[in-house]
Amino acid sequence: MLFRLGLRAGEVAALGLDDIDWRLGEITVWGKGNRRDRMPLPADVGEKIVAYLRNGRPAAAQGRTVFVRAQAPYRALSTGAVTTAVASAGRRAGIGVVHAHRLRHSAATAMLRGGGSLSDIGQALRHVRPLTTAIYAKVDTEALRALARPWPGEAA
Template sequence: MPEALKPLIDEYLSHLRVERGSSPLTVSSYATDLADYATFLAEQGTRTVDDIDRTVVVAYEASLIERGYATSSVGRRVSVLKGFHRFLVREGYARRNPTDTLQLPKPPERLPDVLSVSQVNALLSGEADRAPLTVRNRAILEVLYGCGLRVSECTGLDLGDCILDEGYLRIVGKGNKERIAPISGAGLAALEDYLANARPDLLKPYAKPTSAVFLNARGGRLTRQSVHTIVADAGRTIGLADLHPHTLRHSFATHMLEGGADLRVIQEILGHSDISTTQIYTHVNRTHIREEYLHAHPRA
């Protein structure tokens, strides 16, 4: 470590502890990161803080990547360096900040988990059991997938939101924004079956009156956690561990796109305020096309 840098690191760590109120764990993490940085600088022959320019910092970032650090870890360390060099300039220890124009590395885009159409069909194939809770659970799965709903939107459904004779649900999404979600086919049939034949059995004379569509065994509104459990349990029946309700929403959007639906229509149904959020499904679709190509082409 360059001798001139050690007291500056110590002062910065003290600043984090005393003035910023950072936790001991955070300060310890910063100390480790900055010690590694200082060791790299010493190996580069750096003696003073004013010897550090953008090229040196970029070289350090590259060394982290070469050592196998994940993108998120590299980004965290670069963020630490930015804070450290801002402190040095602000306190008059350095004339310039070599990290000023340095961008944090972008994490790789994580594509959402999506079920295949055959997996969805297996999940929704249904049971012969006509118990009220079984009929309810099937309706929940059908509505989550058939309408692309978030869990909170599903549990928040009220009877007045079901305009089934016209084939749509009124959804209250994020920010209390209302939208219309079409419902038809198997989803509509399952919901109508539940409302006519299972929900009345779940109503309890002693329970507080509710307009909730989906009820628990005590006659109250179903919770989000209960829906997570219902979906996870259903997933296990077809060999899927930890199936998440949002996976059904992702699958809905992906299958709509594969079926030829316009991206703007999917955006409207999902309730995305920005089309860029919906565009993730074009990446999923491209991945699907490539996989199909590799599977089917004799020389792929």
């Protein structure tokens, strides 16, 4: 969900069972500033959530959050726990420590490389201001090259 939907660690941690509308294929994301957004739930992500709910979520889980601790007491994951889980997965995969927010940035970079505009990316990541999304412009050096003026005195 961090990469595929570009969610923040806190948004994943806060996702509740009641935030998933299986019939409409949507989720409600509680973002920064208690902002509430409805997003499409891709089938592959929905399938992974179902697999977790059936096979991974302890039957004795407390509360209505989707993701809970793997060890008792089975309470909701914190933002830090989501970040720790991502870091642990990165180490197990042999790529070192990967922070949860890196996956959000990777999602934005993938959208940009796939032809998405900065406006599209800002909408997908639910940025309030376009300047927040502008940091992703620096990763597309080919698009920036077309905007750069030749250095004075050198051949273009």
